[in-house]
Amino acid sequence: MLIYSFSSPEAVGKFAANLIQAQVNLKPSCVLGLATGSTPLHCYGELIRKYQKKEVDFSQVTTLNLDEYLGLSPKHDQSYRYFMEKNLFSQVGLTDKQTHVPTGESQDSEKEARDYEKLCLSHPTDLQLLGIGANGHIGFNEPSSSFALSTHIVELTEKTRQDNSRFFASLEEVPKKAITMGIGTIMRAKKILLLATGSSKAQAIQKTVQGPITPETPASILQLHQDVVLVTDLEAASLLNEQDLPLGTEWRKEA
Numbered sequence: 001m002l003i004y005s006f007s008s009p010e011a012v013g014k015f016a017a018n019l020i021q022a023q024v025n026l027k028p029s030c031v032l033g034l035a036t037g038s039t040p041l042h043c044y045g046e047l048i049r050k051y052q053k054k055e056v057d058f059s060q061v062t063t064l065n066l067d068e069y070l071g072l073s074p075k076h077d078q079s080y081r082y083f084m085e086k087n088l089f090s091q092v093g094l095t096d097k098q099t100h101v102p103t104g105e106s107q108d109s110e111k112e113a114r115d116y117e118k119l120c121l122s123h124p125t126d127l128q129l130l131g132i133g134a135n136g137h138i139g140f141n142e143p144s145s146s147f148a149l150s151t152h153i154v155e156l157t158e159k160t161r162q163d164n165s166r167f168f169a170s171l172e173e174v175p176k177k178a179i180t181m182g183i184g185t186i187m188r189a190k191k192i193l194l195l196a197t198g199s200s201k202a203q204a205i206q207k208t209v210q211g212p213i214t215p216e217t218p219a220s221i222l223q224l225h226q227d228v229v230l231v232t233d234l235e236a237a238s239l240l241n242e243q244d245l246p247l248g249t250e251w252r253k254e255a
Ligand code: GLP
Pocket: 035, 036, 037, 038, 039, 040, 066, 067, 130, 131, 132, 133, 134, 137, 138, 139, 140, 160, 164
């Protein structure tokens, strides 16, 4: 794992956008795995600026999003399809045909999960962007007693529902279930770019990088991936202990 820490969330976003731009320029027909949440917003804003300046072209790119709430229509302003359309797709020329987000209101969500996994298998991901939940979840893979391998339906923890309730009118409105790529789906990506900002993520980042690999901290599995870049601000990195990094982990302090 390669860790870069920066002084601000904006710098984290800029650096992440540079890495995504490099990926797209290197392989214009690449597959990008994308994430929602507030953390990637600076990165998406930067990609939009690069697109407007014609520094990056998404016309041949395919995207696969990590997850979606169950029961929300794509038009619901808290659905992840809506989030992606608003914050990236519509602003960089990414069309419906190029972009994939699991369907949250399928009649048969188990079948939707199986179909989405097949879609992921047929589009090997070149670069997977990830945020992290305060409890160490990635996508919506919540802490659990075992790692779920493929795309599946998940019951959201109260912690995650509370954390995400800031985007809804009330906690009651936050869906109780979601569909998410599994840990196995995520781990197949050739490269993983994990972003974390703010002190609320410090403990999750410490456990992800230096804790035991356990489904109780789903992101800890990333220690086993061969190409992970973790980009943090100083707050999210504040509990990392430089003297005690696992073998093969390098920390570059950019600020
Ligand atoms: C949601 C998403 C995750 C995201 C997490 C953190 O639960 N399913 O993919 O990483 O929120 O969100 P934020 O970046 O807003 O803290």
